[in-house]
Amino acid sequence: MENGAAQPVIVAIDGPSGTGKSSTSKAVAAQLGLSYLDTGAQYRAMTWWMVTNGIDVDDPSAVAAAADKPEIVSGTDPNHPTITVDGVDVSGPIRTPEVTSKVSAVSAVPEVRARITELQRSLAATAERGIVVEGRDIGTTVLPDADVKIFLTASPEARAARRSGELKGADVHTTREALLKRDAADSSRKTSPLAKADDAIEVDTTDLTLPQVIECVVTLVEEKRAGK
Numbered sequence: 265m266e267n268g269a270a271q272p273v274i275v276a277i278d279g280p281s282g283t284g285k286s287s288t289s290k291a292v293a294a295q296l297g298l299s300y301l302d303t304g305a306q307y308r309a310m311t312w313w314m315v316t317n318g319i320d321v322d323d324p325s326a327v328a329a330a331a332d333k334p335e336i337v338s339g340t341d342p343n344h345p346t347i348t349v350d351g352v353d354v355s356g357p358i359r360t361p362e363v364t365s366k367v368s369a370v371s372a373v374p375e376v377r378a379r380i381t382e383l384q385r386s387l388a389a390t391a392e393r394g395i396v397v398e399g400r401d402i403g404t405t406v407l408p409d410a411d412v413k414i415f416l417t418a419s420p421e422a423r424a425a426r427r428s429g430e431l432k433g434a435d436v437h438t439t440r441e442a443l444l445k446r447d448a449a450d451s452s453r454k455t456s457p458l459a460k461a462d463d464a465i466e467v468d469t470t471d472l473t474l475p476q477v478i479e480c481v482v483t484l485v486e487e488k489r490a491g492k
């Protein structure tokens with residue numbers, strides 16, 4: 265650019281549950297001065313609203329009919345990400361086991377995906393310095409022209425151990441089964457399933473520390489910016 269300002273950079277980070285998408289994306293965005301968007305939080309917010317308003321999440325037509333009702337607003341500061349529904353801070357309530365067990369059903373409904381995809385594209389388009397967007401279909405569907413696409417993976421055992429540590433000693437076997445069930449639902453839905461984009465770089469984080477994964481992604485983004 266003529267004034268020396270860097271072009272905004274769009275980074276898409278996808279992968280199954282517990283591979284480190286949120287931790288990595290937040291840290292990369294903070295380090296590079298970019299915005300950050302947790303798209304899973306948006307699907308969780310939609311699910312929270314459905315549950316709170318008595319919508320049967322196993323009835324796709326009921327979910328579809330209500331999909332345009334909640335106003336979901338995501339704050340994109342990586343050091344202080346926020347999410348509200350109709351002005352209410354739902355950052356805590358969207359992490360309950362109930363929402364976690366119902367989010368795959370809600371996010372499989374095409375009307376839900378259309379609404380949330382539109383929000384995601386609009387946030388990406390207005391991020392002045394660029395944005396790190398994490399989810400399941402960012403590289404394939406939401407932002408197929410992203411400058412850098414990463415697909416994080418890790419063994420189910422590593423992911424379950426990480427999650428049960430986070431859930432203060434929850435049983436690793438039960439956690440592993442729950443993760444795999446959610447991955448299977450997210451990968452097998454018809455509309456925009458969890459998938460690696462053909463041009464995404466896969467990073468297996470099983471034997472990497474979080475700082476190593478962050479450094480790897482920062483390097484990939486910096487190389488892209490430098491035109492390497």
Ligand SMILES: Nc1ncnc2c1ncn2[C@@H]1O[C@H](COP(=O)(O)OP(=O)(O)OP(=O)(O)O)[C@@H](O)[C@H]1O
Nearest residue numbers: 280281282283284285286287426430469472473474
């Ligand atoms: N490379 C790593 N090594 C060890 N622990 C990690 C690593 N990456 C992430 N973690 C930890 O694993 C847990 C899950 O990470 P995180 O929430 O970032 O994953 P996620 O892919 O965003 O999961 P979900 O899709 O379920 O939201 C967190 O407690 C995080 O600190």
Ligand SMILES: Nc1ccn([C@H]2C[C@H](O)[C@@H](COP(=O)(O)O)O2)c(=O)n1
Nearest residue numbers: 303304305307367371399400401450
């Ligand atoms: N781009 C996305 C992001 C998330 N989802 C759905 C599927 C996940 O199970 C759920 C919760 O995501 P998490 O908070 O665990 O990252 O949201 C999706 O369909 N597409």
